[in-house]
Amino acid sequence: MDIKVLGALAVTENGVSITPTAPKPRQVLALLALHADRVVPVAALIEELWGVTPPRSARTTLQTYVLQLRELIAVALDQDERGGGDGPGAPRTAKEVLVTMPGGYLLASGGGPSDVRLFERLAGTGYRAMDAGDFPGAARQLREALALWSGTAFADVQVGEQLETEIKRLEESRLCALDQRIEADLRLGRHRELLAELTVLVNRYRTHESLHGQFMLALYRSGRRGEALEAYQRLRVTLVRDLGLEPSAALQRLQRSVLTASPEPAAAGAAKERLVATS
Helix, strand or coil: CEEECCCCCEEEECCEECCCCCHHHHHHHHHHHHCCCCEEEHHHHHHHHHCCCCCCCHHHHHHHHHHHHHHHHHHHHHHHHHCCCCCCCCCCCHHHHEEEECCEEEECCCCCCEHHHHHHHHHHHHHHHHHCCCHHHHHHHHHHHHCCCCCCCCCCCCCCHHHHHHHHHHHHHHHHHHHHHHHHHHHCCCHHHHHHHHHHHHHHCCCCHHHHHHHHHHHHHCCCHHHHHHHHHHHHHHHHHHHCCCCCHHHHHHHHHHHCCCCCCCCCCCCCCCCCCCC
């Protein structure tokens, strides 16, 4: 099974799509796919579909959605059998792919790829490379991890409370990887190459202090000291107006360093004391 959720939802079994078009079965598959090979409780699925006020028929309706998903899986498995299939051992049944477990359901991936798991593995490798001072390796691994994203997670799925929480968690993970990749590029002297990207990012994440610190440093190292100071002032106005906060002490130190023409060697850590990210 191939699972993609970092953008549009796409789940295939033996190369055949098992992603339904109907909104609620699609929600069920989305939550099961995100937690592939783990049991998703019935209560979590019901909350995702209907919130805190489910209908009396919620369990029965959920079972209907599971049956619909199994029908799609069965079609995919049948096509693979007709094609001769190249998997080891006896072919799986739909009930073995979407398994009823005590208290919930489990989507068995069969060891197939998941873009979320690959992202987490590549990002983790990148973080370890950063810690070891291997900035080229970190930039490469983190860039590869970020390339797995084609948009907002579950971009074409109607989401409830469960998926909304997961989307926020995934977006934070994406931002963390992006922050570290930019820091690695700054360490490698790629400040001019980063300016266009950072210009977009600081306009999208208007209170994200780390990105603003990186933008300030890239501007300063590109000979644009005045613009670096202007970027700090814009951030300060936004933080005070929207959140009632002053920039973090670390970012204030970076601003003073730019003022005295002696900025710190890296800016990615400048805002770690208080990281505020908003879309």
